[in-house]
Each structure stands twice: as structure tokens, then as C-alpha cells.
Amino acid sequence: MKNRNLIITSILGALAIILGAFGAHALKEKLDIDALKSFETGVRYQMYHVIVLLFINTYSGFSSKTKNTISWLFFIGILFFSGSIYAITAGGIDPKSIWFITPLGGLLFIFGWLLMLINFNKKK
Numbered sequence: 001m002k003n004r005n006l007i008i009t010s011i012l013g014a015l016a017i018i019l020g021a022f023g024a025h026a027l028k029e030k031l032d033i034d035a036l037k038s039f040e041t042g043v044r045y046q047m048y049h050v051i052v053l054l055f056i057n058t059y060s061g062f063s064s065k066t067k068n069t070i071s072w073l074f075f076i077g078i079l080f081f082s083g084s085i086y087a088i089t090a091g092g093i094d095p096k097s098i099w100f101i102t103p104l105g106g107l108l109f110i111f112g113w114l115l116m117l118i119n120f121n122k123k124k
Contacts, residue, residue: 005053005056005057005067005068005071006054006057006058008071008075009050009053009054009057009071012046012049012050012053012075012078013047013050013054015046016043016046016047016050017047019039019042019043019046019086020040020043020047022090023036023039023040023043023090027039027089027090031089031090035089036089038085038088038089039085039086039089039090041085042081042082042083042085042086042089043082045078045081045082045109046078046082049074049077049078049109049112050078052074053071053074053075056070056071056074056116057071061119061120061123062119066115066119069115070112070115070116073108073109073111073112073115074108074109074112076105076108077105077106077107077108077109077112078105079105080101080102080104080105080108081101081102081104081105081106081108081109082105083101083105084098084101084102084105085102088102
């Protein structure tokens, strides 16, 4: 399980770099400033959570179950939060059709962080 989580994390990290470069270069002329800022927010949140995923999956203080649960909350959070932002800004998807996906991804991020808090608190 740990290997799978680290493989997915590595892929998401590489994608964050690729998408960041894509946004900075290919989309710079195609998106207005607000859309570009939104795209950059998606990339930033993806990379933040990739860094935390590396920590989670190499930290010996969490059980495998906890690592997997937090990882999947963050994986799906990235897909929903960042993915929906990419779809709206670069993919031309109407925000009204997927308005609930972005906050759902944010909620999954919050659940992952709270689960970390609970587990760190148990380590007293």
C-alpha cells in the first residue's frame, strides 16, 4: 500500500509541475488574469498536498490504515478541487454544471488534515 501511495503521489507531483508550466506558458495568452489565477490556485493546492502526502507516507508514526485513509482523502481532494478548477479554467467547462465539485474537494482536504490532527493528538 505504501508504495502505491508514493507512486500516485509522485505522478501527482509531476503533473503539478507540468500543469504549472502549461499554465505559465501556454495559457498565459489564452486566459484572462482571473482565470489564470484560479488555475494557479489549483496547481498550488495540488503541490501543497503532494508535499504533505510524501510526509504522510514516509512518517513511521502513522499506521498503514491511517496513511491510506489520509492519502485517499487527499488524492480525491486533488482530483475534485484542483481537477475542477483545471476543467473550468482551461477546459471550458461551465462552472454552473460542476459547482459542487470544488468545495467537495476542499472538504476532503479538511477531513484529511483533521484526521492527521486526531492521529498526532493520540501520540501524546
